Structures are given as C-alpha cells and as structure tokens.
Amino acid sequence: MTMNAMPDVHTLTGAYVCDALAPAEREAFEEHLAQCSACSQEVAELREVTAVLGKAVALEPPARLKSAVDARVAVTRQLPPEVSGEFYDSRSGSTSESGASGGPLPEAERSAADQSNAGQSDAERSNAQVTPIGDAPSRRRRRGLAWSGWAAAAVLAGVAIGLGVHSASQQRQLNALSQQAGVVQQLLSAPDARSGRAAVRTGGTAMVLDSRSRDEAVISFTGLSAPPTGKTYQLWMIGPTGARSGGLLTVPATGNPNPVVAHGLGDAQTIGLTVEPAHGSAQPTTTPVLLLPMGS
C-alpha cells in the first residue's frame, strides 16, 4: 500500500492528528510524512490545535497518580538522545513511535534490553569483572540477583545512603524503592560495606560502595562527560601488584553512565579511570582521571 500515489493523501493530516486512522493506514501515512515537509508542517500545526482540545478537558487527577508515577520514574531508565545512525534509532522514542511501543513489556525489562552488551572477551573475564548493570545475564543468573533496569536507580539510591547524601529527589527515589530494592539491600547490609567518593579530574564525581565479604563494588558517576571522540573510558582495579583492567565504561553522549558493578575485587584497593583508545588498553596509557579508594 503506497500512499504516495494517492491524490488526496494531504487531506489525511486531520484524521491523522485525531488518531482516526487504522493502524496500517497510520503507518503508511507516517511513511509519507517523512518525505513530505508540507504535510509535516501541517501535522505540527494541527497538533497544537488538538493539544488545546485535549487540555480543555483536563481534570484534577487522583493524588495516588503522582506517587504511582514517581515510583515508576525512580526505576525507569531514560532513553539517550537520538543520534542518527545509532542502533536505537529504529526502535523507539519519537512521538509517533512511542505509542506503538506501548506493549506489555514492563519498563524495567525494556530498559534492560536497552543496554548494549559490552561483549567482554575471555581475556577480560579472567580479570576483575566490571559489568554494566542490566548486562551479563549469565552472571546474573549465577548470583541469583535480579539485576534489571531499575536496579540502576536502586544502586544510586543505595550509594546515596551509604554516603549520607539525601537530596529531596534521592530521598523520593529511595522511598519508592525501599520495598523493592532487595538487591541493593544485599550489598548495603553486608557488615563490611564501605563507601567512598572522589572527584573526576575532568569533571564530575564518582562514588563507590564496596564489600570485601561479597567481593563486589558498585561504582556510580555523576556529571561525568562523554570521553573525547574516538576514545573510551577504561576502569582499572589497582592493587599492590599493579592495575588490572576492569573493562570499558560506556558513557552516553550526554554523559552520566549507568552505575557499574565490579565482581572479584581481589587485592585491589583503588578504582582507577583512564581515557584510552576506543578498544581499550592492556595497561593504562594515560594519567588516571580518577583514583577512587575503596573501603579497606
């Protein structure tokens, strides 16, 4: 079905902004829209009209809507901005697609699916493992931990407690999560859980929550910018015998990567972060932008 051939395709703009087209027709019209700037312009204008029609029937929502939304927001990973050519382009985001993506898949699963798998090599696996949260399903299963998209937020909230940081929004996040966040509780409730923080030399802050008895650490970043073009961040586990790779830290173009979990701390006392060539290095090749001491 090609709508381009239809002479009256432009007249569909009204029905389209009223969502009065059947799904197949809607899809065909959207294809046409992508090529017809006059139609896009008209659709944009008419959407401002329907928005006013919609606003005119506003009603005060029940108060519980706010708490329900807040609870879900606290555990919902946000989409990165659309960058043309990126793999997520095809899947989600723009207004026209977001409705279609409203399947039954829970947000948390969708968020987990969002994360690219860093694809750790065997060589890396023998080193300390630094796993983006939501990644590495086999490890998840082995540990019996239900890491998922919301765990990222949970970890942030958890680290915040560890540090005694209680901004209003973190507190809200925490409240919303307190019933669900068994995962973070496991780490937080370890008798030897420690937290630390350090500034990143190029801007931002890193926080760590670690436990020797659990042999893992959670590292989170705020205000960390994306690495220079063609470069990557690499994490290092630094101990008396030197630095082991902790894997690459994927940072979205907007900065602020998800927290990562490091398994197998070994004798490492410090977490380091360096800027390395795109595929990483066997040993640090630049001065660390971060040296983050773990609790000892």
Add this chain to the structure above:
Amino acid sequence: MTDRASSQAGAGRPAGLRGVPGPEAGGRGADRPTPEECLRKVALGDRDAFDHVYAAFAGPVFGLARRVLRDPAQAEEVAQEVLVEVWRTASRFNPELGSAQAWVMTMAHRRAVDRVRSEQAAEDREARLARSSAVVDYDDVVETVENRLDQQRVRNCLGGLTELQRESVTLAYYSGYTYPQVAQLLSVPLGTVKTRMRDGLARLRDCLGVGR
C-alpha cells in the same frame, strides 16, 4: 497582535524590563520555567523538573484519557503510562518540532485511543464495570479555573465550525472513533469526513491562534 501577546506575557513585571532579551525574559518570571525548559532538564534526569512537568500535564493527560476511555481506572492507568513515557523519552522532545504541550498530549491521545481500540480494553472494561462498586469515587474531580478558560475558548471556537466539521473533529478526537466509523455515524462519504476533519482543525487553529 504581537503587542497584545507581549503585554499579556509581561503582566506583573515592571514595564521597564519588557525589553530584556534572552530566553529568561519570556515573561513567566525566573521561578516559572516553561514546560519546554523543564523537559530539557528532565532529559538530563532532573526529578525536580519532572515535578514541574507533572504539575503542568497530569491534569490534561488524565482528563483526556478519561474523556476518551470513560473508564476512570483505565484512564488512570493510561495517564500513568504516558507520564512515565514523558520521563523516559524526554530526550526525544524537539522544541523545534512543536510545543511541549503538543508533544505530551499527542502521546496521551495516541495511548488512550490505542487502549480503547484494543480488545483487551473491552474485556477490562467489562471486568471493571462488574466490580465498579469497588472503584474509587471520581465524582469529586476538580476542574481548575485555568481549565474553565480553556474550555470556554474551545467551546467558542468549536461553535464557529460547521456542524459536520465539529462532529467529525469531536467524534474522532474526544470519542476515539476512526474516520470510517465517524463517516458511518454521520452517514457521509469517507472523503468528506477526512476533509471536514482537516478543515475543521484548520479553522480551530485560526480561531485559537495556535500552531503558527
């Protein structure tokens, strides 16, 4: 027109500041960021900005979902989905393509209509009606003053449409009918309905002074 708009926008500010340039001088005052600015901050993970966005749009989103779906419980579910979606996809909002209001309300309408058309929804509705006595009483829903003004404005402009234009637009937009369903209800040809929806919305655009 421009003068009137700017003097309205500048109401409450000292007249001498009217010429101050820059986005912060939009007349809303520094403590009232625009929804567009808030969405930009939401995209950066700012929860306080999201609270502003919620305050601006929860009522419209819920009200529209309620109007389309009728069922209060389903409307609440859809409103929740939409508002979480606003948080999730805030980075995809592009102010060059339209207002925050249009972005959010488009999402809300699409969701509500999709829900109303899904078979699941029909089953849900029946199930809910069956236990409707247990459903929280929504009769105390409040319409804000601002909302009444919007309502009046829309009512006036709808009044300026032909009957066919008005019926086509409202049956599609508020009742969630497809245009073939509207054509059948109004006993007019498909092409006529399509055209009337477009004409009607274009006339509303001019009457409401939006979208240009």
